[in-house]
Amino acid sequence: MRSAARGTSVGYSPLFGFYTFIVFGNTLSADGLLDKRFDYMLSNPPFGVEWKKIEALVRKEHTEQGYAGRFGPGLPRVSDGSLLFLLHLLSKMRPAVDGGSRIGIVLNSSPLFTGGAGSGESEIRRHVLENDLLEAIVALPTDMFYNTGIATYVWILSNRKPAHREGKVQLIDASHFWQKMRKSLGSKRKEMNEEHIALITRLFGDCTEASLALVLDGRGKEIDRRVLMPGDSPPVAPDDGTGRAKVRVVPISRIFRTQDFGYRTITVERPLRDEAGEILIGQKGKQKGKPQPDPKRRDTENVPLGEDIDAYFAREVLPHAPDAWIDESKTKVGYEIPFNRHFYVFEPPRPLDAIDADLARVTDRIKARIEGLTA
Structure with a gap:
């Protein structure tokens, strides 16, 4: 190991066959690897870290350097700097013409959906998705x-x-694949074994959709499971004598178009009315002759990017508010990745007759x- 500069260590790793660069300092406030580009990057930044102490430096880079710096797409809220670490890694990518780069970064759920259209978080997601940089997200x-x-x-x-x-994003729900550790390490009580890792790796490598069939006995306890690839049929529920054994099929890998995560937030206005219920009309300026909006009745709607706004408005808004209109000057584009929503499977409640029968048996x-006690 030799010192390359103050606070910087450079060393060759014979195990992996490449040089390592370790720079002392704050990743976000001072880029210690300013001119470096990498083929592969792995990162596990702190979850939900506040960046208020370095806010001035980060905002200065964002304002003065824009896309020439690391934080051009936007800045997240000060209470959670997770997406700043993501932007830092993106700035270290080699150009695609030089072979490009691949990144793996572990984040909490906040970067998936926090922030509405036009917010810093949404603009960062927009940058990632519209530039087709996201290959997959795996839920652990x-x-x-x-x-x-x-x-x-x-x-x-x-x-x-x-x-x-190209133009696609794969979501993989690996939350079903774990085993208990023999001894917990703090909050770490679960681990993924080699079989689990191999399955998730294969789903990603094949870029395929898949489901998981869970075989449940009459008490709802899992007794078997099977991964279903496209075209596979689910197993048949066993006859355990209760009549309540079943097979529950849940998706574990889904593929979307990048634009499926985009939406436009439209502002819906309603007219301001006087005490007699008459619509107030503007008397001067740009509002002359136009109905005046009522701020108290203002609302917003999120329209998927792939849907026509006028058609959506006519179907979802006008039947309930015939006097409404869209303030097009306030329309914003946003992006979010509602991961759990895409893997939710509705389970209808049990029939009331079956519940009543169970209650009657328990009561009896x-x-x-x-x-028997009083006999």
Whole structure:
């Protein structure tokens, strides 16, 4: 190991066959690897870290350097700097013509959806998706880290996507695949074994959709499971004598177009009325002759990017508010990745007759035991 500069260590790793660069300092306030570009990058930044102490330096880089710096697309709220670390890694990508780069970064759920259209978080997601940099997001099981049990996600990004991935994003729910550790390490109580890792790796490598069939007995306990690839049929529920055994099929890998995560937030205005219920009309300026909007009745709607705004407005708004209109000057484009929503499977409640029958059986057992005690 030799010192290359103050606070910088450079060394060759014979195990991996490449040089390592370790720079002392704050990644966000001072780029210690300013002119470096990398083929592969892995990062596990702190979850939800506040960046108020370095806010002035980060905002200065954002304002003065724009896209020539690291934070051109936008800045997240000061209470969570996770997306700043993502932007830092993106700035270290090699140009695609030089071979490009691939990134793996572990984040919490906040960067997926925090911030509405036009916010810093949304603009960062917009930059990532509209430039087709996101390959996949993998949801990990909870309780995977020493100091927290929260849900975490691995984002995989690249500026050298293969042709079959262009314009697409794969979401993989790996939260079902874990085993208990023999001994907990702080909040870390679960781990993924080699079989779990191989399955998730294969789903990503094949860029395919898949489902998981969970075989449940009459008490709802899992007794078997099977991964279903496209075209596979789910197993048949066993006959355990209860009549309540079932097979629950849930998606574990889904593929979307990048624009599926985009939307436009439209501002819906309603007219201001006087005490007699008459619409107030503007008398001067740009509002002359136009109905005046009522700020108290103002609302917003999110329209998917792939849908026509006028058609959406006519279908979803006008039947309920015939006097409404859209203030087009306030329309904004936003992006979010509602991961859990895309993997939610509705389970209808049990029929009331079945619930009543169960309650009757339990009541009869309780009565029989009480009678046995008093006999």
